[in-house]
Amino acid sequence: MIAPTLDSILRRGSLLVAGSRTALRFGFVTAMTFLGLLAITFFIGRVVPIDPVVAVVGDRASQAVYDATFIEMGLDRPLVEQFALYVRDVVTGDFGISLSTGRPVMDDLIRFFPATFEMATFGILIGVLLGVPMGVVAAANAGSWLDQMIRVLGLLGYAVPAFWMGLVALAVFYAGLGWTAGPGRIDIFYDGLVPTITGLLTVDAIIAGDWVVLKSALSHLVLPSAILGFFSLAYIARMTRSFMLDQLQQEFVTTARVKGASEWAVIWKHAFYPIRVHLITVIGLSYAVLLEGSVMVEIVFSWPGIGNYLTTALLSADMNAVLGATILIGTVFIVINRTSDVLYHIFDPRSR
């Protein structure tokens, strides 16, 4: 009687050990990737420019400011020590002062990030809610004209420049048809009406119970989010279709059919069930890519997010701000990718 219990305890124990070992490995890989990101930004900021100090303070700074920054950046020390200092600064949230706004880069990033996050999240919602059903429908009707149309739509997602699509969408839906609001996050006369709590305008408007502001915010949000959603939809639909095609050829699907399950049940209950795990990775990856794509869309829509901040900094050669924004987007990118990896690992026992 005792033996099996002991055995099961031991087994559970080894599972725990295996689990913590996996967690350790994931943590290690994530940390290494983050360090790699910092090494690249360090290289871009300190090694590539002819004079890294000028890249930070601008070429009109006085000699005193130049010298102070030179010492502050640790440029008089060996490269390895400089990098260690750099990592310490970044980890403690010190990205330096932005040349163009005059504020710490970290404060700027915190101020601008919610707008990007809001747009990207609405975008991925649109992409998933439309892309997954489209992929399933395409696979269920493989070879039909519907399938072909979805395939062409998917390929367009690889071929259309996001900024061009934004311009055309503004011209058609805002200027031409008047269905949506124009550039910006909200109509100018509603600006600042609801207190900033989360920084997400739609959420803040709901908290404040101000439906007029919410309506205005949504009407500004719909076009840029739909464009971002289109690009993730292209990828999500394509991948869903190919996963579904694999599943529909499996024997358990045939079994379900033979047992008289309706086509709807066969597709959504039997064939779709196992691919949810794969979809996690796909959706995670599209969300990360979408955050990146939001840079171009933000510029077209004058959206006050990280993308706009980054490009303004780029054009005014504000290196601290450029690298700060790069690290932020890179970190979010890594975190999303790692999280979807971990989720995949948890939900798919075979990958353990």
Added chain:
Amino acid sequence: MTSLKLWLTADAPDSLWQAQAGQAYAISRNFARNPLAMLGAVIVGVLVLVAIFAPWLAPYSPTGQNLSMRLMPPSAENWLGTDELGRDILSRIIHGSRITLLIVVMVAVISAPLGLIIGAVAGYFGGWTDRILMAVTDVFLSLPKLIMALAFVAALGAGLQNAIIAIAVTAWPAYARIARAETLTFRNSEFIAAVQLQGASHMRVIGLHVLPLCISSTIIRVTLDMAGIILTAAGLGFLGLGAQPPLPEWGAMISRGRSFILDQWWVATMPGLAIIIISLGFCFLGDGLRDVLDPRQRDGR
């Protein structure tokens, strides 16, 4: 003609050269059966021809200003209209194809060999070499490409050459992964051991026996990546970080047309259509090449 066909499709070729010709024949037959792939090949072919013969094809000068003809809608004289300086948009798009082709070719020429060599060396030597090289590759792979390219351009300065370098720096890791995976499949096979026993140096084995076998899957991947490279380059141009005015770079043209999008829609729309057509062409071609050269990878993008 029939005897040539028989010779090409022979079951037991007499020489290596006949076998290779026969394989090329079979591949091109399969390729020709795929209408989208053929369309892609035609689009890319037209792009190359237009880029080569741009000065003869373009009806006007790409930089010649004519302020009395500014912002004219598409007409018989100016098929795609004129821009804010009275320049013919069709002529600018035709000349811009040279810049697009230059970017695409240069990125491929820089990043593909770089990735191939890193991947092949990692796969061939294994051990710590492999671990270190692949760790670096994975770091690059797990970072957002466009943002990294932007940051590189910020440090290097705006311009066509720097844009090419920035895109190439972010493009190579995918090829390194592919080359490594391919190398691992035949790393321990007998023909490699045979060459090594004959006393070939590591350099020689990698250069003459490993790399050639990685090329076809890399070509597929490069072709599939072309659309992304074109979009990134156009994005850099749109932001004013790529090719500088008055160069007729398509992304920069869209950026200039942005101010007129509501009334003179053609200024920004036409270069965008050019980008879409060329990118789609590369997508079709890449899909077709993959189906023909490497059926295993189908739908695995």
